[in-house]
Amino acid sequence: MAGNILAGLPAEPEASERIETLLARPGVRIERIVSTGQASPPGFWYEQPEAEWVLLVSGAALLRFEDEAAARHLSAGDWLLIEPMRRHRVEWTAADAPTVWLAVHYLRD
Template identity: 40%
Template sequence: MSEIKKSVFDAMPQDLSDEFFELIAGNDEVKIERIISRGHTSPETGWYDQAQHEWVIVLQGEGEITFADGRIIKLGVGEHINIPAHCKHKVSWTKPDEETVWLAVFYS
């Protein structure tokens, strides 16, 4: 087993023309992703509608998540939310002038 110490702020991508997704750890039951946004949002059409629950925290920056029922949740540093499986949502705003670093945990 690899026990290399890392930071979620290591190896920040220089080119953020697209939102950056990185699998940090996972198995069949749990997946942990680092997501880096800079002004990125979800596509205008369609919603995330995942089979797993998603717990997400903002480690740097700010972002907004919009739900299909119209709710908008703004998250800042240290704030987190648990999104139940099949709860349709999308990222509707992230800071355009600063990286927003998210940590997302997908679980059954």
Template identity: 45%
Template sequence: MSRNSTPNLFKALNPPAQGERFDTLLSHRNLVIERIVSGADIQPVEYVQPQDEWVLLVQGAAVMDVAGIRTVLGAGDYLFLPAGTPHRVESCEPGTLWLAIHLHPE
């Protein structure tokens, strides 16, 4: 494989004007890896998912509500969100980059 065809987490970030963009990087069996790029105008959406999720804030900064607890995140911070845990992004810097790993029930 040549270097030019290797996928790169930082290429084509292009933050959306509103909300977040979800790009699936890998979907294999019960594992899904997503790149999430946050825009300037975040409308908090509460998620309560049937799968476990591990999320890493790669660059930027964000404030999340995780099961009623305000959580401030910076580059390099990560969280494990067990299935059924309510969570939402309250605010973030435009262009905040996340890596989310979802482990769905088999």
């Protein structure tokens, strides 16, 4: 299995994010997420049971954690770990070029 994380990116903004599973095994899932200006719906918070390590490969985004006063601006190369059940949301993603995320979801011991 092989590929290129930057291949096949949309030339124009799309109605919704593209989420592609690159690898799935018991206890771990690796996804490529391509955003083109999307954001979390008003009032919506992600609150997932697994941990998520995320790398912003290209583009830009503003990520907010419910328990932090200020949102985090992410640009290419930035990564972070989102602990299980930590409420977070995407305030915005760049609309002028695709924002590519590499997300690794895994179960914590």
